[in-house]
Amino acid sequence: MNGFRNKLTAAVVVLVAVILVKACRTAKPAESVNKPNYNPTVAAAPLPPPQTQADSQCDPNYSPCVPIASDVDCFGGKGNGPKYVKGPVRVIGKDIYKLDGNHNGIGCE
Numbered sequence: 001m002n003g004f005r006n007k008l009t010a011a012v013v014v015l016v017a018v019i020l021v022k023a024c025r026t027a028k029p030a031e032s033v034n035k036p037n038y039n040p041t042v043a044a045a046p047l048p049p050p051q052t053q054a055d056s057q058c059d060p061n062y063s064p065c066v067p068i069a070s071d072v073d074c075f076g077g078k079g080n081g082p083k084y085v086k087g088p089v090r091v092i093g094k095d096i097y098k099l100d101g102n103h104n105g106i107g108c109e
Contacts, residue, residue, distance in 0.1 A: 061093030062107065072097040074108035 058065035059072075066072055066085045073079020075086045087108020091100045099107030 059096070061091065061096055062099070063090045063092055066097065066099070072099070074099055077108070 057067060059068050062085075066089055067083045069083035071079070071081060072083045072085055073081055075084040085099070085108060087099070087106070089099060089107045091105050091107055095107065097107075101107075102109075
């Protein structure tokens with residue numbers, strides 16, 4: 001009985017190997033790998049348009065409008081305000097409210 005079990009086990013192993021080889025030969029690579037301009041990085045959010053002179057209540061260091069206040073934080077972040085802004089915002093001067101944590105020129109990403 002032991003010899004039969006060994007032959008049966010060997011036959012199953014060979015059968016599984018044949019199935020795996022066929023599957024590997026017929027498998028298609030992932031679609032994204034075949035794209036000519038494949039880039040695994042995440043695209044940045046589009047930047048807002050620059051402020052106009054009419055935005056006198058806006059801090060000139062940011063675009064679009066970030067209000068002038070004692071402190072401004074990103075909406076949904078850990079800051080305590082008193083004012084909040086939804087991003088992304090372009091830092092076009094000094095980042096006085098420290099909205100651009102990774103210093104890439106875009107705050108509240």
